[in-house]
Amino acid sequence: MQSQSGIPGRPGGSPARRGRGIRTGAAALAAALTVTLGTGAASAQAAGPGPKPKQHAVAVTPGAVTEDPSSAERAAAQKASSAAAADGVAARPLMGWSSWSLQSTNYPGVNPGGNGNWLTEAHVLEQADVLAEKLKPYGYEYVNIDAGWSRTTSWAPGFDEYGREIASPERFPHGMKYVADQIHAKGLKAGIYLAVGLAKEAYAGGTTPIWNAPGCTTADIVYPDLRTTNGWDSSYKIDFSKPCSQKYIDSQARLIADWGYDFLKLDGVGPGSFKSGDNYNNIPDVAAWRAAIDATGRPIRFLVSWSLDRNHAADWKKYANGWRIQTDVECYCDTLVTWNNSVKIRWDDVPAWTPWAGPGGWNDLDSLDVGNGEMDGLSKDERQSYMTLWAISAAPLYTGDDLTTLDSYGLSLLTNKEVIAVDQQGIPARPVTPTGPGQVWGVKNTDGSYTVALFNMGSLPAQVTADWTSFGFGGKAAVRDLWQHSDLGVRDGSISATLPAHGSRLFRVTPKSPAPKTVSYEAEASGNTLVNGASNAGCSGCSGAAKVGNLYNGGALRINNVTVPKTGVYQVNIRYVTGDPRSATVSANGQNAVTLAFPPSGGWDIAATVTVPMQLHAGANTIEIDSSTPVYSPDIDKVEVPLNVR
Known part of the structure; x- marks a missing residue:
């Protein structure tokens, strides 16, 4: 089943190479699902694919004119974001683990029962055990359950009598509150997933009543023509001019708050998710979710996804605590990710969003799959560069790896306290020499030092040089290698390194001379x-x-x-x-x-x-x-x- 997607039920399927059409991983995943689901797939397609199968990346046209938010919109967004941070929500980039990378891979043995079927209560709690033991001491705390938790292994959805998603007994036999309680007992936080809009299956002819809203049914919250929305058209668009509509969102927020969840990912949101136009403008949905979450009184961290339209950055910052800036990082292939599909495009994507990152709301680059070695699908150099970019971008650090099989190198990457500190200070870096395979990125830190990263994006070894004047200082500076935990001494004017293909270095540079003229x-x-x-x-x-x-x-x-x-x-x-x-x-x-x-x-x-x-x-x-x-x-x-x- 494919509708810019791979796995029915997670609107969003497979990411695509920018400007090169749909990824082969997505097509393979879709084909596998068609075989797996058989006639059930056909009936599900008729009703509309459910959340998650993913996406087709769209090239950014040089010279295309963007429309910036107004100064008033920026101010309102910053005020809301600052208020969230002051309340303790998203004051720093999130750290944790997410299930989707393992759900989406064809790596041998991971999804033997069919694509997307890795997700079970037992698997999630097993990952939570390892997170608590090995990664929690370094700041990792969220256990985020992605698409499929409410669906059977054949991807049929489940709802309560009020049209709200509930746990699949096949996957989560003890229910979602039990899972959250178990996660909390380990000193961790629990995350859950929903797709934007009213799921087609929840509509049920318009007769489904809305919880705590006497007289309201699903017919009273959608448009009469049943227009569709989200990245997969798996939901009916909600009409928020109708008073019953907010009641429905309130009822969903109340349910996940009562279960004890601390994080919500709302997926397939537009403008974005490779959709545009009125049907796919989900800003009213996002605003309604913000109001509903606030009304619960529970500090739920709120992420909107995926590949969101930067023209509406002020809306995402005003209403959410994070926003996905691109397609899925997963390759939908025999590994979790690959360098070309789609790790490396993040170097192109991040700069446009840099000004929007800060306490209360962060640019989300997606999962950080650097811990499993062969399963990751990357070389050691690529794994280090991957985490380096996430860290200098002040991006959420949530791995999608199988935490039970972390290799020693991957564990060393994920637990490097100096690199984590770069991420958690919350000041994103920018490229200063972005032309060619050798790139230099950097940012001034809160203590007056500078974070300087060197990258070789090419396929051959190359020397990359960072000149201090690119960052506004000069002369002599003390240099520390953050990956190697090594002081390199004082360097005059610059630092150079010969990097392997797709390699990187990460330094803290402390000026020792007066600023140059x-x-x-x-x-x-x-x-x-x-x-x-x-x-x-x-x-x-x-x-x-x-x-x-x-x-x-x-x-x-x-x-x-x-x-x-x-x-x-x-x-x-x-x-x-x-x-x-x-x-x-x-x-x-x-x-x-x-x-x-x-x-x-x-x-x-x-x-x-x-x-x-x-x-x-x-x-x-x-x-x-x-x-x-x-x-x-x-x-x-x-x-x-x-x-x-x-």
Whole structure:
């Protein structure tokens, strides 16, 4: 059964390679389910697939114009998020374990009864035992049960008399409250899963009564034409102009709160989940869930999923405590994940969302499957890079591994206290040299030091260098290798490492010298030259509250009279603004032009920096930032040139 999916019942199935069509893992999983379910699959399809089978990734078109939330929307979102953190909900990124990676894999022996059938009460509690013993001392505390808990192993759903999902006796014979109680007894927290909308099977001809809402039935909460919603069209869209609708959401929230759950994942949410349009606008659902959760009085951490539309980031931050920024990380294949499908695309996805992460709400990159060795489907270097990106992004750290078979290397990754501390300080890093296979990411820490990560995204070994001036400091700095727990001494100006394919290093860098002198050149300065339609524009988040834009189809900005004391290679910082991925050709004095990738800065009035080495000669120079026909380039705030040369 496939509807952009793989496993019926978890709206969402298999992730896809960005821009390359549906993944073969999804197709294989769907085919396997068709064989497994036989005629039952056909009848389930007629009623609409249930939650989870997953998704088809959509390429982000360079030059596509995003619509930023207004300043008022941002303020409201930040206020709500800060209030949640003050109440102790999502003050830091979540740490724990989730069931879906094991449910979705074809790894031998994991799902012998059929795809998705790993999920049982016994398996969940077994994982909770190991989490409590081996990982809880390091901060891991959530045990999150994903799709399928209310469905039989043939994926038939179960509901109570009020249209609310209840445990499948086949999977959870003691019920969901019992499971939560057992998890709590281990000093852990319990998580549960639902898909957005009214499940088609719960509608039951519109006659199902709503709990604690006399006179209300399911016919009173949906649109008369029974329009569908969510990433799999497995539910009817709820009409929140009807007073009975909030009562239904309240009844579901009350049930999971009474069971004792501390976390809810609401899946298939749009705009996102590779759906758009009015039918798939689930912001009213998310708002209703926020109100319902608050009304229970229980501090339930609330995640919305998946591949959510960044244009609505303020809505996700206002109503939720986390939001999935991309498709599933699982490969729906013979391992849990693979590098190409879809771990590596996270390096492209994260930058656009960075400004939205913070106490009360976090960018969710999905499961962290680095602990099982062969089952993970990754090399050791890839496993380290995977966790490095999650940690520097202040992303939730929840593994989908089989905790009963953690290998020693995986356990060392998951329990590295220095790397966990980077994640838990809650300040996401950004790329500063994102072009080519060698990438440098970093962020200033709360204690004045810097976290600096080096990545080799290429398939061959490569040297990667981080220059201190990319981060706004210079001279000498003490360096500590966080993965190796090793002090490397003092380095002057930069640090380099030769990295294996898909390898990484992670450092804490503490400046020991005064900040270097730099000179800033504003893009909008009158002495610059604007070419082929490039023009000045206002920008509240830019230096001088202005920028240069319309760099398109040959449009260019020439920053004149960039003056340096002597000839050499300078690490030039380009401060730019863009809501989506863009590129530009950069050159100095008409020589050595290079095309740079500019990751999203996070919004059209939020500035970010990339660094490019440029050969400048003593005296005055001209730096040109030129669009490549017919590609849009980012808007430019300014360039910063250090007065020291490498």
